[in-house]
């Protein structure tokens with residue numbers, strides 16, 4: 001059983017390929033993310049968004065999916081994105097600047113979108129989330145791509161489908177990314193990978209591939225980092 005770490009081979013325990021990624025792109029993304037990665041601002045409403053002057057790549061997913069952990073793993077920081085303490089409290093778009101030098105425009109930005117699908121959220125909060133996300137997706141001309149994170153243990157839920165349909169509607173292309181792959185058996189990982197891939201094929205803006213990651217072991221992280229850079233350079 002071979003497992004891919006940041007430098008490793010291509011096959012992980014599920015036997016599901018993450019796909020070969022250009023080693024030059026992997027190295028370039030590693031170098032880029034080891035440089036400047038700065039928190040810029042939190043926008044609770046569209047009027048607080050930063051000027052749309054550089055490309056952006058957004059991360060979306062259910063609350064507790066492992067979004068903060070994956071952002072931290074991709075950027076190689078311990079606590080860039082706060083791991084969730086109070087799920088569902090934050091209804092903000094968080095922006096991070098990547099590349100370039102402080103005080104100047106970055107190469108691109110990462111956008112940490114508010115987690116969704118948390119239990120016991122008042123309808124008003126859900127509606128607020130829906131409006132913020134929908135308006136952002138529809139109006140953000142610099143948004144190159146979105147990553148939709150799916151917990152390997154749970155697969156695609158109805159709220160994920162709602163998110164995917166919002167992305168389809170806004171014509172924002174997205175990658176589906178399985179998180180916490182270390183938490184389940186190889187056979188279960190293969191099954192969830194197949195079902196998420198089947199769901200992806202039903203959606204006009206989804207990539208017909210599903211990335212498999214673990215922030216805990218580093219599985220798939222280097223490849224995803226490279227994919228984010230490729231997306232930002234679209």
Ligand code: GDP
Pocket residue numbers: 061062063064065066067068069070082083084115179180181182183213214215216217
């Ligand atoms: P967020 O709410 O989507 O930002 O999720 P977090 O990043 O805060 O993660 C939620 C919980 O899952 C935390 O307890 C993390 O430590 C845990 N977690 C996140 N990613 C992984 C992973 O790849 N493997 C394992 N085993 N646990 C993870």
